[in-house]
Amino acid sequence: MSKANQPLLPVSQTSPLLPGNKHDSKVILPYKNDDFAYPPKSPLFLPSSGSIRGSIFNLCGATLGAGALSLPYAVAVSGISFAVGQLLLAAVLTVYTIHLLLRAGEMTKLMSYEDLALHCFGKKIENFVELNIFVFCFGISVAYLVTLGDIITPLGSLLLGDDSFWAQRWVLMTLFCMTIMLPLSLLKDVSSLQFSSMLGVFSIFFLVFAVVTRSIMTASENGLATDIHWGMNLSDSPNFMLSVPIVMFAFTCQVNVFSIYTELQRPTIPRMSQVVNRATGISVSIYLIIGVFAYLAFGGSLADPSHKGNILLSFALNDTLIAISRAALTFTVAVAFPLNIFPCRFTLDKMFFANSGESMVRHVVVSTGLVFAALILAIFCPSINVVFGIIGGTCSSVVCFCFPAAFILKLESGPLLSSAKIGPVILLVGAIIMGALGTGVTIWSNFYK
Numbered sequence: 001m002s003k004a005n006q007p008l009l010p011v012s013q014t015s016p017l018l019p020g021n022k023h024d025s026k027v028i029l030p031y032k033n034d035d036f037a038y039p040p041k042s043p044l045f046l047p048s049s050g051s052i053r054g055s056i057f058n059l060c061g062a063t064l065g066a067g068a069l070s071l072p073y074a075v076a077v078s079g080i081s082f083a084v085g086q087l088l089l090a091a092v093l094t095v096y097t098i099h100l101l102l103r104a105g106e107m108t109k110l111m112s113y114e115d116l117a118l119h120c121f122g123k124k125i126e127n128f129v130e131l132n133i134f135v136f137c138f139g140i141s142v143a144y145l146v147t148l149g150d151i152i153t154p155l156g157s158l159l160l161g162d163d164s165f166w167a168q169r170w171v172l173m174t175l176f177c178m179t180i181m182l183p184l185s186l187l188k189d190v191s192s193l194q195f196s197s198m199l200g201v202f203s204i205f206f207l208v209f210a211v212v213t214r215s216i217m218t219a220s221e222n223g224l225a226t227d228i229h230w231g232m233n234l235s236d237s238p239n240f241m242l243s244v245p246i247v248m249f250a251f252t253c254q255v256n257v258f259s260i261y262t263e264l265q266r267p268t269i270p271r272m273s274q275v276v277n278r279a280t281g282i283s284v285s286i287y288l289i290i291g292v293f294a295y296l297a298f299g300g301s302l303a304d305p306s307h308k309g310n311i312l313l314s315f316a317l318n319d320t321l322i323a324i325s326r327a328a329l330t331f332t333v334a335v336a337f338p339l340n341i342f343p344c345r346f347t348l349d350k351m352f353f354a355n356s357g358e359s360m361v362r363h364v365v366v367s368t369g370l371v372f373a374a375l376i377l378a379i380f381c382p383s384i385n386v387v388f389g390i391i392g393g394t395c396s397s398v399v400c401f402c403f404p405a406a407f408i409l410k411l412e413s414g415p416l417l418s419s420a421k422i423g424p425v426i427l428l429v430g431a432i433i434m435g436a437l438g439t440g441v442t443i444w445s446n447f448y449k
Contacts, residue, residue, distance in 0.1 A: 080230050101270060149170075177375050397435025
């Protein structure tokens with residue numbers, strides 16, 4: 001067997017990434033944008049699990065998510081050329097960072113992101129990585145609830161009237177969260193929610209189809225928007241930087257690489273590279289399509305505060321096609337929400353109750369506390385683009401771009417500016433600068449401006 005066809009990492013029946021381990025729910029859950037994750041058992045009409053096509057589907061499921069709702073907003077605040085450039089650069093860097101992770105895994109024979117952090121930098125950095133993943137998953141939970149509020153509040157006003165107590169945003173969010181999301185979050189077995197990965201991907205595909213269809217119809221009737229910025233939108237500087245962390249967030253999938261790799265049939269670097277290249281190509285294509293088409297049709301109105309960075313709020317409630325998309329996303333969000341509560345709960349148990357036995361009381365208290373905390377933050381959060389911006393500039397920047405570069409800088413021999421390290425050095429410095437700038441502009445624009 002040639003070196004190119006040898007498995008990158010040893011896969012055994014005792015691997016923590018394979019079913020049967022007591023930490024299954026922590027390790028194999030994708031921690032993304034994103035979003036609808038946990039590879040399902042493949043139905044007959046989907047590619048088999050572990051195949052190239054099946055792995056592409058799973059990586060797309062880990063990449064694509066609710067972040068697509070804010071991509072049109074990101075294009076509107078930054079301008080077409082700058083936004084397209086960011087998306088293409090983020091796609092290239094996503095492929096590059098995954099290559100760095102695979103290289104680090106090949107050098108250490110380790111099969112998880114956390115194990116790499118522990119091996120390279122010790123226990124404190126492993127805890128820091130765990131904390132970032134916790135904040136990311138918890139932030140996604142908040143974003144789901146904000147999205148839910150954006151979808152159901154106009155419907156409540158339409159059905160009950162604007163003056164009704166039961167039509168208030170916080171009331172509807174609380175009722176929906178307590179009756180559906182909390183009970184699902186109290187489950188211990190996540191296998192019953194595995195279908196949310198498939199549902200989430202199809203919901204995003206349908207969302208893109210619906211938005212593009214309506215955007216083309218709007219542009220056909222009214223012409224292109226008159227306030228389009230074809231280059232960089234400097235009309236409200238420095239708000240053009242608001243798109244940077246949103247784009248970072250949209251490509252968050254790196255922590256899923258090892259779980260998808262170990263499920264791949266005949267896992268090798270060339271086969272995994274095919275998966276990564278194709279999945280990233282599909283994801284960036286979808287982001288470009290929904291972002292650019294919506295912006296050409298609606299222009300600067302997408303950045304209007306009343307739309308809260310959510311493309312669905314640009315359409316009328318009686319639009320049947322968009323209503324179907326809203327319904328699909330509402331159901332998907334409700335089911336995918338607990339898949340982000342599970343790893344948060346696991347991390348808290350690992351950090352504070354590692355030496356304690358299982359406790360149903362602790363399970364209920366921690367789960368309920370996480371759900372209530374996410375709900376409170378979602379009620380007071382102004383829009384989903386704020387959540388995506390803050391998480392993208394902090395957690396996504398650190399976990400997806402900084403650490404893959406840091407792993408290679410630690411593991412590779414030679415001087416800092418050698419050929420093997422110069423790329424990771426540039427990536428590390430650039431990710432820190434762009435993440436800090438994007439987060440700073442997001443906080444300033446939404447809370448201090």
